[in-house]
Amino acid sequence: MAADRLGVAREGFLSHCAVERGLAPRTLEAYGRDLERFVRFAKEQGVAGPGELLPAHVRGFAQSLEAEGLAERSRSRVLVATRRFVRHLVATGQLATDASEGLRSPRLARTLPKLLRPEETEALLAATAGDGPLNLRDRAMLEVLYGAGLRVSELVGLPLSALDARTGLVRVRGKGGKERLVPLGEPALAAVADWLEEGRPKLLVPGRRSDALFLSRRGSAMTRQNFFTRLRKLALIAGIDRARVSPHVLRHAFATDLLEGGADLRAVQMMLGHRDLATTQIYTHVSRARLRSLVDAHHPRGSGGPGAPARPRRERRGPEGR
Numbered sequence: 001m002a003a004d005r006l007g008v009a010r011e012g013f014l015s016h017c018a019v020e021r022g023l024a025p026r027t028l029e030a031y032g033r034d035l036e037r038f039v040r041f042a043k044e045q046g047v048a049g050p051g052e053l054l055p056a057h058v059r060g061f062a063q064s065l066e067a068e069g070l071a072e073r074s075r076s077r078v079l080v081a082t083r084r085f086v087r088h089l090v091a092t093g094q095l096a097t098d099a100s101e102g103l104r105s106p107r108l109a110r111t112l113p114k115l116l117r118p119e120e121t122e123a124l125l126a127a128t129a130g131d132g133p134l135n136l137r138d139r140a141m142l143e144v145l146y147g148a149g150l151r152v153s154e155l156v157g158l159p160l161s162a163l164d165a166r167t168g169l170v171r172v173r174g175k176g177g178k179e180r181l182v183p184l185g186e187p188a189l190a191a192v193a194d195w196l197e198e199g200r201p202k203l204l205v206p207g208r209r210s211d212a213l214f215l216s217r218r219g220s221a222m223t224r225q226n227f228f229t230r231l232r233k234l235a236l237i238a239g240i241d242r243a244r245v246s247p248h249v250l251r252h253a254f255a256t257d258l259l260e261g262g263a264d265l266r267a268v269q270m271m272l273g274h275r276d277l278a279t280t281q282i283y284t285h286v287s288r289a290r291l292r293s294l295v296d297a298h299h300p301r302g303s304g305g306p307g308a309p310a311r312p313r314r315e316r317r318g319p320e321g322r
Contacts (some may be wrong), residue, residue, distance in 0.1 A: 005049035006039045006182050013088045022176040034081040035260075037061075050094040058099050059088065079103060117251045120240055121146060124250075127237035134217060136199030138230055140191040141214055141222070144170065145247060147188035149254030149272050152247035156222045158213040165189060174273040 014032055017023045041061045047053060049291050065075045083103060089095035111251070116124070123144075128139035138149075139229065145155050162171045165299050168189055184192075202212065205219035214219035228247065237246040247276045251272070258268050 006042060007048065009050040009089060009094060010035050010085065012040055012092075015087050016088060021040045024175050024177075025141070027175075030077070030317040031081045031084075034078040037065075037078060038082045038085070047267060050089045051096070051272065053086065053089070053095055053099045055099045055103075056102055058082065059119055062103060112183060115256060116244070116249055117242070118253075118257060120238070121250070121253055123238040123240065124234055124245070127234040131198070133199035136191075137203070137214055137222075138234065140188075140195035140199075141227060142182065142234075142250070143188035143191040147185050148172070148182040149251050149258075149268075151251060151273075152224050154229055155247070155271075156214060156224055159211045159212070160213050165193065172273065174271060177295075178273065178310070180270065180273050188196055202283075244281045 002308065010032075013035070017031060018028055027240040033079075036063055041064060042053065042057055045057055045060065047057060060283060062075070062079055065078060070078070076257055086095065086100040090098050125139065125142055128142060129136050130136075141155060144150065145152070148170055150172060151174070154174055159172070161301060163169075163184075164171070168184050172180055172182055174180060175285075195214075201288055203215045203217060203219050208250065210221060214222040215317050216222050216226055224247075231245055231247060232242045235242045255268055255272060259265065266277065
């Protein structure tokens, strides 16, 4: 039956992504959902197996997503998964020609990431003041997040062995299981040392062993949701709009502040763990935009400064003066 043959091909592709490409579980889950839609559509079009897929089927699927009113970003994600699935079928000999050739994804508007100003980041760190174990943990987590530009999944997944205090490096396991070494500054190293010495032992549950660097109040490894909730509370204490604060915003702040300080773009790419330099380059646009706003707001000759000259009005000239 069509469902069986296409379903087997789909499962084979997902296994390839997991074993050969080392994709993260969440990425595999998204691919699985998206390809289930494609398989279901192909079955409805009478496709009995992978070898019968035609460009018309792939184009029709893309049109059906648009007809459903699916957002551009969601359509783009689904079509990326579909294109890679079809190309895998060709590479493994299950399909003679690439039925996805010429398929275009929706054109996405390029949006700049949200940012915190350096003084807001400092206010967020100051909100962790205190000697309690949760204060020490939150301060250490914020310092590492902002000091190394980690993804939140990378942060909560750090084991005790990830940090080398002697060299000042943290070993991070990123997307696809790829590892990278990121240097930490003195504030982050000091905050983690305080947490390990004064905070973490107080959260350990007797008789329960944990290799996680950061623990919850119950002694288990911190989760993404737990840290997100703590971050929102710290934003409230710091007087920052909670809608503007997230773990990823601090990752953005790390990259932008480095580039504004003169860091090399490729060095920032390596520290962020980006596969493609183009992904990192968006922070150069953010940096320019922030600098532009600073000049406009604070420089005497900026567009909004008190010393800014009024723009001269152009005289209307009659026909004889043209």
